[in-house]
Amino acid sequence: METLIFTAVQNIPQRNNAEERAHVDKISDTNRGNFLELLHLRCRDIPWLSFKLEQSLKKHTLWLSPDIQNEIIDIAAGLVRQTLCENITNAEIFSLIVDETTDVSNDEQLSICFRYVMQGEVQESFIGFYNPKNTEGKTLFILIKSVLQDLRLNIKSMVGQCYDGATNMSGVQKGVAARMQEIVPEAVYVHCYAHRLNLTLQDTLEANIVLKNALGVVQSLHHFFHSPKREAILKSFANNDKFGKYIKLKSSCATRWTCRLEAVKSVLCQILRILLALKQCSMKKIQKPVLMPLVYLLLFVTSSSFWD
Numbered sequence: 001m002e003t004l005i006f007t008a009v010q011n012i013p014q015r016n017n018a019e020e021r022a023h024v025d026k027i028s029d030t031n032r033g034n035f036l037e038l039l040h041l042r043c044r045d046i047p048w049l050s051f052k053l054e055q056s057l058k059k060h061t062l063w064l065s066p067d068i069q070n071e072i073i074d075i076a077a078g079l080v081r082q083t084l085c086e087n088i089t090n091a092e093i094f095s096l097i098v099d100e101t102t103d104v105s106n107d108e109q110l111s112i113c114f115r116y117v118m119q120g121e122v123q124e125s126f127i128g129f130y131n132p133k134n135t136e137g138k139t140l141f142i143l144i145k146s147v148l149q150d151l152r153l154n155i156k157s158m159v160g161q162c163y164d165g166a167t168n169m170s171g172v173q174k175g176v177a178a179r180m181q182e183i184v185p186e187a188v189y190v191h192c193y194a195h196r197l198n199l200t201l202q203d204t205l206e207a208n209i210v211l212k213n214a215l216g217v218v219q220s221l222h223h224f225f226h227s228p229k230r231e232a233i234l235k236s237f238a239n240n241d242k243f244g245k246y247i248k249l250k251s252s253c254a255t256r257w258t259c260r261l262e263a264v265k266s267v268l269c270q271i272l273r274i275l276l277a278l279k280q281c282s283m284k285k286i287q288k289p290v291l292m293p294l295v296y297l298l299l300f301v302t303s304s305s306f307w308d
Helices: 004-007 036-044 047-059 067-091 136-151 176-183 193-207 209-224 228-235 257-268 273-286 291-302
Strands: 094-102 110-117 120-130 157-164 188-191
Touching: 004 036, 004 067, 036 047, 067 110, 067 120, 094 136, 094 188, 110 136, 136 176, 157 176, 176 188, 188 193, 193 209, 209 257, 228 273, 257 273
Parallel strands: 094 157, 157 188
Antiparallel strands: 094 110, 110 120
16 A cells, blocks of 8 residues: 555656566566566565465465555545645634646546635645536536545535636526525636636747747747757757757647746857858758748847837
8 A cells, every 4th residue: 555655746657558467575577666666676675575476376365456556545635635625624714726628538527626724724635637528617516526525524604605707607597606696696707817817928939020920939949949950959068158958849828827937948048059050951951941040039039129
């Protein structure tokens, strides 16, 4: 159990495609996954563990199957949620923070967090991801209500709710916030400030041509040097005071201003290296011409409006 919980806390996968659970105490030619390999490592340090697993193998009760692993993780997660819910209940009042997004498998995921005060300090606790049938306001409202009931949290203790500005969340009549306030009028809706700031920055960038073009150049540079051949040329200039430290060029993001900041910094910190790499690429005629990116970058560097 300790080995399994360790992998969960470290956020690393437990299993692998090829698992041989018959002789965990012995070296295997295949990678058996983090969980089994960690058990094997512990067997080398704990002699009785190796003996115990060998005896359990004869009884066919290893307790190492994926079903058992998932059950233990679910039990541990339940204990964590129970502790968090006790803290929220003791706080007497709380606020709800909900957001929705799609995961890598394109399934809709609803994240639910609680904000409350414990011993004079503000706490924010993530409770879990939930998979709604659809993203309609009514469906999300019913799902959130059922989660609160399952956690045995009194909905009447809610004093705030924070979502993004999507219609299904903030709609005046059918949004989650409006439906929630019909039950708990004291639950004040707050449009997520981080989301509002991001929307403000997007509108600002659209209105300022210099900034818009500058970020466009940053994104074009990332696309251009994404090629292994071109990136190798960029890396060929050694790290020193003249060229600065090599930083991999980063892609901008339409919905995360922090990603844009990192993308801009990756260019500003090594402009001379990028200019020389572009010049060398144009001389070697690598795939497509780089004259325009070079011109745009020069405009980007020399633009007094941008630096102001």
